[in-house]
Amino acid sequence: MKTLILWFRRDLRLSDNPALRAAVDVAETVIPVFIHAPEEEGQWAPGEAARWWQHESLASLADRLAESGSRLILRRGSTREVLADLLAETGAEGVYWNRLYEPALVERDRSIKQWLRAEGHEARSFQAALLVEPWAMRTGKGEPYRVFTPFWRAFGKRGSPRSPRRKPGTLRPATNWPRSESLQALGLLPAVRWYPRLASCWQPGEAGAEAALTRFLDRGLSSYHEDRDRPAVDGISRLSPHLHHGELSPFQAWQRVSERLAAQAALTQGGEAWLRELVWREFAHHVLFEFPHTPEAPLYERWADFPWREDHQPLLRAWQRGETGYPIVDAGMRELWHSGFMHNRVRMVAASLLVKNIRAPWLAGARWFWDTLVDADLANNTMGWQWSAGCGADAAPYFRIFNPFTQSRRFDGDGAYIRRWLPELARLPDKALHAPHEAEASLLQAAGVRLGKDYPRPVVDYRESRAAALAAAKQLR
Template structure:
């Protein structure tokens, strides 16, 4: 073939990009394309934080392409219309892309591939986002997995993932480039400046992903098994947004960790613990693909009737603002607003309080995280919130409710995380920091803290709200 289109989606990298390599092997000239069509993702087009990341990552991808005498052609609108126009203007004979697995996108891509073939074009898609395609793993009964441990056991028994592909030496640029929108024309930013602060915390793009991987391997992998639960230390990889946008592939990450583990017993435990977390990402995509109703509805339909609190909107707003009176939750929500990120242990606690103490619908939390997290991913976000609500895959055999006070004392015992994000509580002694409403008046006075003025009391009583949630769960289970 003389000319083909390569359609970038959430695979914003040059290294280990299977569909890009296939396009380069098939043609004399390759035209890289990005099409912005969030309306084709159903109710789950990218949120505010994701749009900021996307803008930065596309800009950096274009610079990398231009370093190889290529460039990124940007279009906006219905993907099929844009591809049709580009095929006509470039005389391209084929379109190559890497697969995605969200329900609306799967259906859209199926129709596009069908149309291309009907019109005589070559259409070719590859797996560039997962270690294993969702349909490649099944239970002994031939059914999709709903529980992680047997899924991970099956995944672990497979051969090691193929070695990552190297960055191509040439991108086979064309001499005649089609027209392109400027990146600013996509209007990805909100216009209120909220995203500006994200710049100080993140480095989107393929190079940023490599730097994050290096930091994790050098500084955090050895202690990952224990440090990953401590929100006041840099004990996690922070690779989740880079994986979501495809700036690093899962098999690149897998092999980098496996390579560091080789011959180093000290990192063996941390390495396997992290690879298991990568397995959770695979499992989340497996469940989303097999059960496409789950972004909006429980995996198990009986939970559709769970009795959420009436008039919960004001409670949700307090949760969003970090004003619940539960310090570990409020610290996490403020971290999220400032950085586009929340430590995973704190995410679980914050989610538990919202759905089981406040008893607000899990979708209200899922939508807030979707808009504010730089690593918002439909598979991971859906699984995380349904796990917290007890209505999804791999739910605990009992209706687990996190105690935010004991969790806080256990995982932030010296209060460094709380003091960073809740400076109004900074003068409280460690023993009172995690539950200011229980502190003696003299302690509060000495710390210069007045409850309900400087910091709220809990918006719901933990013990009574816990009992109400348990009773609600029992009612659903016995229905």
């Protein structure tokens, strides 16, 4: 009787799970296991918001396994030592898992596979998190891509991704189960109890992912190309945390959107725009895999000498608190603290202010997002921040500096987003809302807004700080 260990990681689903499908196809018994070993992820172990999501998603997965007559075995500690114990306890002949692509995990998984095979155990890994393996995409010169547009064209020439696989009819449960630790014993929930607010905003787990995808298909897909940049409108998919934690596979998302496009021609623009964003996710992982130094250092080495502001810490703190005096940025930072999420348009504006105007190192912003985003993904987070700083793949030119006031008026013209997250400014008329420091004193007084007390003045002057950023970047040219 063949027994296999199914090693769950960020693939917390039963549908379209290639490792699970392969295991139940060849084994009489499958032991689902999750091992908590954050120290093996180096400097980028999951942040607090992501750990909250992981806790809730594991609880959901355990319930779904139980409904199918199986169990989720939880352990913590060295992955190699835990697997060695489980192999001895269960008599399992091998371990199956789905691949991840972060640098520290690539090295860890490679070592685990070599060790298992050297010990005479079967070790198989599967493609589940990406539509295309990073090493399968190369330029005509055989080099990694650094620019998205040619990557997108090459991706399109590959044809449609494979169809997702259904949940197996049986999960091959064990008769005698090994010991499991409690979910609480893993210590995933943050010590600072700000996370209960997240539960009102999200439904982690495979069922939550399916509900979010269906909701987007029904309500957001048709107008996605128009609404994706408007933070006050429910016009985005909000699927990024489900994709990151593996409750939804990119193959499932691609197929469901493609099916809608085939059935309703009116959805073409919105659907194609969203599929393009899904391929941006692929591109980010491609870059991270090929350039593993980028979470800590610029892709382009010359940017390592950029002269960041030496006294940036107080300004960084104001940015983190949503107290910069730039309403669109402060609204985004408060949305982040409340929900573990920030609209992508606002992410770009907030990042630009930090690295271009405040001139704090992009890595400081990346680490704050890493700790507070429920969808904190090393590939996307790294690419986003290096794009904003101008030092990464497909980066914004050094002279592209978002004007927060212009962005605010363009994408939140009626101020609905700002008023939601900055209630102290809610009574200001639209013309004064986006730049209160420029408003007439009578308007501020009528709205009960005292600059410097109820709401701060800008922590840096936009024009002066923009000029300083351009001068600093010019030195590197």
